[in-house]
Amino acid sequence: xxxxxxxxxxxxxxxxxxxxxxxxxxxxxxxxxxxxxxxxxxxxxxxxxxxxxxxxxxxxxxxxxxxxxxxxxxxxxxxxxxxxxxxxxxxxxxxxxxxxxxxxxxxxxxxxxxxxxxxxxxxxxxxxxxxxxxxxxxxxxxxxxxxxxxxxxxxxxxxxxxxxxxxxxxxxxxxxxxxxxxxxxxxxxxxxxxxxxxxxxxxxxxxxxxxxxxxxxxxxxxxxxxxxxxxxxxxxxxxxxxxxxxxxxxxxxxxxxxxxxxxxxxxxxxxxxxxxxxxxxxxxxxxxxxxxxxxxxxxxxxxxxxxxxxxxxxxxxxxxxxxxxxxxxxxxxxxxxxxxxxxxxxxxxxxxxxxxxxxxxxxxxxxxxxxxxxxxxxxxxxxxxxxxxxxxxx
Amino acid sequence: xxxxxxxxxxxxxxxxxxxxxxxxxxxxxxxxxxxxxxxxxxxxxxxxxxxxxxxxxxxxxxxxxxxxxxxxxxxxxxxxxxxxxxxxxxxxxxxxxxxxxxxxxxxxxxxxxxxxxxxxxxxxxxxxxxxxxxxxxxxxxxxxxxxxxxxxxxxxxxxxxxxxxxxxxxxxxxxxxxxxxxxxxxxxxxxxxxxxxxxxxxxxxxxxxxxxxxxxxxxxxxxxxxxxxxxxxxxxxxxxxxxxxxxxxxxxxxxxxxxxxxxxxxxxxxxxxxxxxxxxxxxxxxxxxxxxxxxxxxxxxxxxxxxxxxxxxxxxxxxxxxxxxxxxxxxxxxxxxxxxxxxxxxxxxxxxxxxxxxxxxxxxxxxxxxxxxxx
Ligand SMILES: Cc1cc2nc3c(=O)[nH]c(=O)nc-3n(C[C@H](O)[C@H](O)[C@H](O)COP(=O)(O)OP(=O)(O)OC[C@H]3O[C@@H](n4cnc5c(N)ncnc54)[C@H](O)[C@@H]3O)c2cc1C
Numbered sequence: 206x207x208x209x210x211x212x213x214x215x216x217x218x219x220x221x222x223x224x225x226x227x228x229x230x231x232x233x234x235x236x237x238x239x240x241x242x243x244x245x246x247x248x249x250x251x252x253x254x255x256x257x258x259x260x261x262x263x264x265x266x267x268x269x270x271x272x273x274x275x276x277x278x279x280x281x282x283x284x285x286x287x288x289x290x291x292x293x294x295x296x297x298x299x300x301x302x303x304x305x306x307x308x309x310x311x312x313x314x315x316x317x318x319x320x321x322x323x324x325x326x327x328x329x330x331x332x333x334x335x336x337x338x339x340x341x342x343x344x345x346x347x348x349x350x351x352x353x354x355x356x357x358x359x360x361x362x363x364x365x366x367x368x369x370x371x372x373x374x375x376x377x378x379x380x381x382x383x384x385x386x387x388x389x390x391x392x393x394x395x396x397x398x399x400x401x402x403x404x405x406x407x408x409x410x411x412x413x414x415x416x417x418x419x420x421x422x423x424x425x426x427x428x429x430x431x432x433x434x435x436x437x438x439x440x441x442x443x444x445x446x447x448x449x450x451x452x453x454x455x456x457x458x459x460x461x462x463x464x465x466x467x468x469x470x471x472x473x474x475x476x477x478x479x480x481x482x483x484x485x486x487x488x489x490x491x492x493x494x495x496x497x498x499x500x501x502x503x504x505x506x507x508x509x510x511x512x513x514x515x516x517x518x519x520x521x522x523x524x525x526x527x528x529x530x531x532x533x534x535x536x537x538x539x540x541x542x543x544x545x546x547x548x549x550x551x552x553x554x555x556x557x558x559x560x561x562x563x564x565x566x567x568x569x570x571x572x573x574x575x576x577x578x579x580x581x582x583x584x585x586x587x588x589x590x591x592x593x594x595x596x597x598x599x
Numbered sequence: 600x601x602x603x604x605x606x607x608x609x610x611x612x613x614x615x616x617x618x619x620x621x622x623x624x625x626x627x628x629x630x631x632x633x634x635x636x637x638x639x640x641x642x643x644x645x646x647x648x649x650x651x652x653x654x655x656x657x658x659x660x661x662x663x664x665x666x667x668x669x670x671x672x673x674x675x676x677x678x679x680x681x682x683x684x685x686x687x688x689x690x691x692x693x694x695x696x697x698x699x700x701x702x703x704x705x706x707x708x709x710x711x712x713x714x715x716x717x718x719x720x721x722x723x724x725x726x727x728x729x730x731x732x733x734x735x736x737x738x739x740x741x742x743x744x745x746x747x748x749x750x751x752x753x754x755x756x757x758x759x760x761x762x763x764x765x766x767x768x769x770x771x772x773x774x775x776x777x778x779x780x781x782x783x784x785x786x787x788x789x790x791x792x793x794x795x796x797x798x799x800x801x802x803x804x805x806x807x808x809x810x811x812x813x814x815x816x817x818x819x820x821x822x823x824x825x826x827x828x829x830x831x832x833x834x835x836x837x838x839x840x841x842x843x844x845x846x847x848x849x850x851x852x853x854x855x856x857x858x859x860x861x862x863x864x865x866x867x868x869x870x871x872x873x874x875x876x877x878x879x880x881x882x883x884x885x886x887x888x889x890x891x892x893x894x895x896x897x898x899x900x901x902x903x904x905x906x907x908x909x910x911x912x913x914x915x916x917x918x919x920x921x922x923x924x925x926x927x928x929x930x931x932x933x934x935x936x937x938x939x940x941x942x943x944x945x946x947x948x949x950x951x952x953x954x955x956x957x958x959x960x961x962x963x964x965x966x967x968x969x970x971x972x973x974x
Contacts, residue, residue, distance in 0.1 A: 472974055487974045497965035498916075500972070504909070505892035505917040512602035512891040521603060533884045590883055591876035595856050598868045 212283055216290045223259050225252040229295045231470070234565040235418065235572065238301045242334025243378045260299040261330045267305055270313070274321055275329030281518035303372075304328030304335040306457035308381050308399075311450040315397075315438040324399070336402070337454075338368045338382030338424060339447065345370075346585050348383075349392045349444065353426060355384035362386075362398065362436075364406075364429040370579075374409040374422035377402055381450075387441050397443035400431045416571040417556070417564070452524070454580045455531035456513075461576055462506055462534025464541075471541060472496065475548035492547060499544055506537055525593040532586035535576035542570040600902070602894050604670070611671055614651070615678045622647055623684035625943050631685060632800035638758050639794075639802035640685040648688060649715025657696045657835070662709050668901035669693075669835065673842030673893065680846020683943075683950050685801055687718040687755050689839045695719035697835035698763055698828050704782045704819050708761055720759035721832065722750035722783075722806055729959040732773050735808065737766035737781065743814040744768070746781065749807050752956075756804030757794035760785050763832065764808070768823050778825040780832075781817045788812065799949035830908075834900055837911050837958045841893045841918035844954045848886050848922030851929035851947040855879065858933055875932060882921075882928050889914075889921035909971060916964035919955045926951040 206214070227250060232238060239245070239253040247254040260266050263277060268284045270276025279287065309328055312321055327333045344351040353366025364384055374380070379401050387394030402409075406429040411419035438446050464471075475496060480488045487493035513530055516522040545566060546553050553570075555561035577583040591597045604612060623644055631641070648654050656672050658664020665671075672693050679686055691712055699705045711717030725734055725748070735748030746766050756762065762783040769777030783790070790811045792804040820828040856879055859870030869875060896914035899907040926948040930937040937944045955961065 469972065472972055476974055481974065485973070486969070493969060493974060494962075494965070496974070497969040498920075498961070500968055501913055501916040501920070501961070501965050502888070504913040504968075505888045508602065508895035508910075508913070509888045509891035512894065515601035516603055519601065519603065529880075529884045529887060532880075533888060584877065587877040587880040588873070590880035591873075595876075595879055595883060597856070597859055597870040597876050597879065599871055 209282055209286065213286045213290065216287055217293075219263075220290055220294055220296060223256075224294060224296050225256055227252045228256045228297050228299075230297075231295065231468075232297060233562050234569070235420075237297075239297075239299065239331070240301050240334055240373070240376070241331025242376065243332070244334070244376050245331075256297075257299045257331050264329065266300045266302075266331065267309065267325075267329045270309065270325065270329065274313075275326035281515075285514075300331045302328060302331065302334065303337055303381075304333065307337065307450050307454050308335050310453045311381075311397075311446050312437065314449060315446045319434070320399075320437065333378045334373070334376065336371050336374045336377035336380050336424075338371055338374075338380045340370045341367060342369050346582055348447070349395065351383055351385060351395065353382070353384050355386050355396060355398060355431070357386075357433075358430075360433050362396075362431045362433060364398070364400075364426045364431055366426050368424040368426075370412075370421050371409070371424040372421045372579075374402070374424045375411055380407075380424070381437075383443055383447055386443075390441075392444045394441055395443040395447065396440050397437045397446040398431050399435045399437065400429065404429050404431070406430070414571075415574075416568040418568065418572075451581065452527045455527040455586070456517075458576060458580045459513075459527070459530035459534030460510070461573070462503075462537040462541075463510055464503055464507070471545055471548065472500075474545060478548060478550050478552060492544075496544060496548070499540055502537060503541065506533060509533070523594055525589050528581075528586040528589040529594070531580060532577075532583050532590070535573075536583060538576050539573050542573040546570050600898055602891060602898070604674070608670055608674060612674045612678075615653070615675045618647075618651055619675075619678035619682050619684055623679075623682055623686070625683050625946060628683045628685050628800065628946065629943075637794075637802075639755060639800075640687060644684075645687060645718065646715040648686065648692075649713060653688065654692045654715055655713045657693060657700070658709055658713060659700070662705060663713050664709070669838050669897040670894065670901060672835075672839055673897050676839050676842040677846035677849070680843035680848075680950070680954075681850035683799075683847070683850070683946050687720075687759075689836065689843060690721050690754055690759075691717065691719040691761075693839040694721055694832050694836035695761065695763055698780060698819055698832040699782070700831070702819050702828070703816070708782065711760065717760045718755055718758060719761040719763060720753050720756040720804075721836070722753050722756065722762050722764040723829070723832075723958075724752045725750055727751070729956070729963055731775075733765050733767050733778050734772040735764070735766040737768050737779055739768075740812065743812060743817065744779075744781070746783070746808040746811040746813065749805065751803075751805045753792075753804045753806050754801060754957075756806050757792040757802060758785075762790075762806075763819070765825060765829055768825075775826060777823050778829065779822050780819040780825040780828045781813055782819055783811065783813055783817060797953055799946070799953045801950075801953065833958055834907060834911050837915045837964075838893065838896045838900055840954050840957045841889075841896065841911075841914040844918040844922040844951065845886070845890055845893055847947055847951045847954060848889070848918070848925035851922075851925040851944060851951070852879075852882055852886060854944055854947070855882075855925075855929045855932050862934075869932075878928055878932070882925055885921040885924055889917045892917040909968065912964035912967045915959060916961040916968070919961035919964075922951045923955060923961075 265277050268277040268279045272278040341351050355362035355364045382398050386396040406427040408425045409422040411422050413419045482488045553566045556564040653675050655664030656667045660666035737744040737746050764781045768779040789809040791807045794802045794804045862869045893914045896910040899910045929944045936942050
């Protein structure tokens with residue numbers, strides 16, 4: 206047996222023995238995801254914590270990070286096998302985390318050794334939940350126009366200003382935050398700071414969304430004192446870190462365009478409500494055609510996603526390629542949820558009933574509409590592809 | 600296997616790029632068309648394909664070929680697509696070779712294919728839309744069979760040395776079983792070809808089989824067991840056509856993006872208009888996704904994976920959508936000049952349409968996926 210075959214066999218055996226049964230079912234709603242952190246509540250399903258801890262112990266919450274920082278130290282090929290074996294058993298993500306998908310890669314590239322050792326292992330173990338302080342009321346797509354200020358005061362900065370659309374700011378422990386340290390240059394006056402949301406002067410206010418949830422917040426900073434050692438990369442060089450992190454955010458969001466492992470709820474749902482005709486075809490021929498053409502795109506995008514990961518690992522991906530993945534994956538995901546609604550008919554409109562799992566489908570449908578806004582809108586991604594990949598003129 | 604080209608495949612791509620763009624650029628195709636060439640491609644060029652080793656890409660080393668796979672065949676096909684090079688490569692070196700591979704017929708036909716002397720054509724389709732039904736009859740007669748019926752959309756059918764014919768030895772047209780594949784040589788009696796020039800200036804024949812007698816050893820594979828051979832042929836042909844479409848779509852996109860960087864209106868380059876930038880960026884995304892789907896299908900076919908059929912349908916359908924978009928946007932963004940015969944972009948539109956139709960269009964393959972998924 207080759208090393209990789211052996212790794213696969215061992216991985217499969219370990220997952221089978223250690224992943225609790227309740228973590229091998231598709232998530233039924235946003236509430237089923239585990240985000241870790243100091244405020245996490247595992248009383249509803251203690252398996253979440255058990256599963257996360259077991260995975261973290263092997264470094265498998267972040268399989269390809271170095272072991273020294275809490276990772277699994279796996280090669281690209283091994284990490285792929287782990288993903289495949291998890292998908293085979295329909296394992297959930299052990300930990301959803303901005304720390305893993307966004308801050309971690311940025312710290313690995315730009316952080317000091319001290320910063321890496323302080324933050325990465327705690328991210329890997331799900332101890333600290335991070336939120337992202339980028340957007341401001343007047344700086345959305347034009348992110349570099351941000352105004353939140355950080356003024357030097359000895360070994361500290363004093364931070365003042367307001368952020369908006371800060372996802373889960375009210376449940377996060379720490380924030381990675383873009384601040385203005387100089388007014389002389391738009392992009393060249395931004396710094397990247399990390400600080401505890403419990404610091405004096407930080408307050409948050411949830412914003413209710415069309416899905417009926419309020420996952421994001423207005424976040425206010427009133428003379429918040431942040432040690433300079435919490436600045437990642439040089440002063441006024443935060444834009445480099447911000448952009449690098451955005452690439453990873455886009456990559457993560459593009460993953461939402463992928464079908465979940467195991468079964469095809471879209472097709473199964475359509476068959477259940479609409480039924481098959483005498484030729485075993487979906488009884489609504491127009492919807493059937495829409496579903497079939499959607500499936501072509503969806504399967505092709507799965508291949509693209511695999512290719513993108515392979516290319517990234519081999520250093521072959523164009524640096525702006527995450528924009529293409531983000532654009533395509535999120536538009537696709539919106540289409541998928543539109544089709545789920547069309548397939549389910551009036552059953553998918555129930556908003557609160559137990560039968561509808563608290564309106565999981567309509568709420569998820571509404572949530573996907575943000576995919577093409579968050580992390581940079583589809584229009585902004587298209588701008589980036591046009592300028593940086595196709596090199597079209599300004 | 601990672602989903603990108605390895606070093607050897609990248610080298611092959613470089614040599615294919617150079618060879619095809621020098622030996623058969625778009626002007627080559629235009630010249631053949633303008634001369635109203637009755638063959639539809641250049642026999643000299645086909646010889647050069649052989650000298651490059653390309654005709655033997657899918658032929659096993661034991662049979663004198665290079666023993667490479669569908670990824671490598673696709674590399675060549677993409678360049679053929681990009682340059683709109685008229686060539687029997689897809690029908691002969693890809694589809695016919697896939698059908699003959701491992702059968703007794705290979706000894707008869709592989710040497711000519713390797714030498715760039717033999718051209719093969721596929722007599723598969725009986726209607727204007729590719730489908731699974733096969734009505735042509737092959738009745739036992741003496742030591743062999745007599746073929747009766749008609750085929751259409753047979754690319755190179757009028758000049759091919761070898762015709763691969765799907766016929767029915769049992770059952771009725773809609774039946775899955777009872778199909779047999781035959782290798783018929785061009786000098787067979789009672790066989791007539793009516794070549795027609797298609798929109799893209801290539802030639803495809805309507806063929807009539809009026810009791811064409813073939814020996815029993817013309818059977819490829821097993822009598823009544825032709826679906827397996829046909830599947831091999833179609834899997835290779837569809838994947839190959841998808842790769843050629845990537846070339847057509849990519850070529851159209853490159854021309855268009857270049858034009859956006861040159862053409863000025865309102866005192867600025869039209870490529871600075873955001874409406875056009877977004878459409879170009881969207882097109883890029885569709886083609887990248889199609890490229891991944893095609894590579895996936897090629898790799899799974901090469902690995903003999905059980906999921907290959909599904910991946911092939913995804914590839915053909917997705918490449919059809921993406922290349923159609925590419926040629927449509929190509930002509931539109933060129934404005935009036937895009938509608939002129941003198942400019943090349945229109946040729947991409949025509950070739951794209953032919954390839955989209957070949958071996959089942961996007962709808963055919965989406966339907967196949969749906970049926971396989973049980974709806
Ligand atoms: C669910 C969700 C979660 C989020 N989470 C976070 C978070 O955790 N932290 C955080 O910092 N931010 C977060 N955001 C904010 C998000 O990054 C911004 O909403 C996004 O960047 C768009 O900015 P905006 O909302 O100000 O829209 P605007 O920039 O005002 O855009 C309005 C419209 O104009 C278009 N537009 C703007 N500029 C251009 C241009 N140059 N060319 C063409 N069209 C243009 C946009 O595409 C959009 O359609 C989140 C957003 C959502 C929806």
